[in-house]
Amino acid sequence: MFGGSEPENQVALIAGNGALPRQVAEVLTGRGDTPLIVGIKGEIDAEMAEKADAVLGWGEIGRLFNLLTKRRCRKVLLIGGVRGRPDYTSVLGDIGTLKRLPRIIKALRGGDDSLLTKVIGLFEVEGFQVVGIHDVAPELLAKGGVLGKIKPDEIAMADLDLALQATDRLGELDIGQAAVAMGGRVIALEGAEGTDLMLQRCADMRKTGRIRQKGKIGVLVKSAKPGQDLRVDLPTIGPKTVELVVEAGLAGIAVDAGGALISEHQATVEAADRNGIFLFGIERAQHGKSTP
Missing domain, CATH: 3.40.50.20 (Rossmann fold)
Structure with missing residues (x-):
C-alpha cells in the first residue's frame, strides 16, 4: 500500500x-x-x-x-x-x-x-x-497557454475556437466533451464511443479521402460541460491521445486550463513535441478569440 x-x-x-x-x-x-x-x-x-x-x-x-x-x-x-x-x-x-x-x-x-x-x-x-x-x-490540472514547444498558428486558433463552441453545445445536451474542427468546419463530435474512437474516425476519414487537406491541420478540443460538477469526470488527455491525434493528422490539442487533466504530464508533452503538435490550455476568462 x-x-x-x-x-x-x-x-x-x-x-x-x-x-x-x-x-x-x-x-x-x-x-x-x-x-x-x-x-x-x-x-x-x-x-x-x-x-x-x-x-x-x-x-x-x-x-x-x-x-x-x-x-x-x-x-x-x-x-x-x-x-x-x-x-x-x-x-x-x-x-x-x-x-x-x-x-x-x-x-x-x-x-x-x-x-x-x-x-x-x-x-x-x-x-x-x-x-x-x-x-x-x-498540480495535475492543465495550465494555461502553450504547454509544449509547439505554438499554434492563426489557422489552428480559429479551428480551436470553432471546436470549443461545438464542445459547449455538446455539453449542454450531456453528450460528450470533445470535438474536432478542421479548416473552418467541425468534422467530428464525441458521442458515447469516447474520444479515442472519435479520433480513429478522423484518421479513417483521411485514409478514405473524406478529408483531403494535406499536412497537419485541425484541432482536438476537450472541454468540461457547461455547469459540470468538476469533482468528477474531468476531460483528460494523455500519451494515447497524442498518438491518436498524430494518426488523425491533426495540428494539436486544446483543453480547459484548470478544468482538465493531463495524465502522465511529462510523457504527454514530450510526445507532442516529438511529433510536432501543439498542446494548449484554454483560459476561459480571456477567451474571446484565443491568442497563442
Whole structure:
C-alpha cells in the first residue's frame, strides 16, 4: 500500500482505470498524506490493485461504506476511468448494497452527467464529502497557454475556437466533451464511443479521402460541460491521445486550463513535441478569440 499513519482527514481514492489514480496517490504520499485506496473491480489496473487497501465490485457498496467509516475517511475522490455502467444485476450483492438499492438504481438512469451527480449524492447522503482534483492535487490540472514547444498558428486558433463552441453545445445536451474542427468546419463530435474512437474516425476519414487537406491541420478540443460538477469526470488527455491525434493528422490539442487533466504530464508533452503538435490550455476568462 501507499501506507503510513491513518490521519483523521484521510482521503479515500475510489480508483477506476488508467494512470491517474496512481498519479494522484503519488502526489498525496509525496507531501506526507496517506490515501485509502479502494479499487473498482474490473477497472483498476494491476499495478495499482497491488497497492490498494481493497478492491471491491459494484455489488459491495455496503462493504465500501463500512470500510470508509472504519478508516475514518470523510473525504472521497472518484478518480480514473470506468469503461461502462454497471447493469442492474451487478449491484445485487451484500446486505449494505441491497439496503441502498432504490437509490443505486435511480443513479443508473439518465445521461453521464446525471449519473455522476447521483453517484456523488450516494456518498453525500451517507455523510461523506466528495472532493475533486482541484481540492487535493491541483498540480495535475492543465495550465494555461502553450504547454509544449509547439505554438499554434492563426489557422489552428480559429479551428480551436470553432471546436470549443461545438464542445459547449455538446455539453449542454450531456453528450460528450470533445470535438474536432478542421479548416473552418467541425468534422467530428464525441458521442458515447469516447474520444479515442472519435479520433480513429478522423484518421479513417483521411485514409478514405473524406478529408483531403494535406499536412497537419485541425484541432482536438476537450472541454468540461457547461455547469459540470468538476469533482468528477474531468476531460483528460494523455500519451494515447497524442498518438491518436498524430494518426488523425491533426495540428494539436486544446483543453480547459484548470478544468482538465493531463495524465502522465511529462510523457504527454514530450510526445507532442516529438511529433510536432501543439498542446494548449484554454483560459476561459480571456477567451474571446484565443491568442497563442
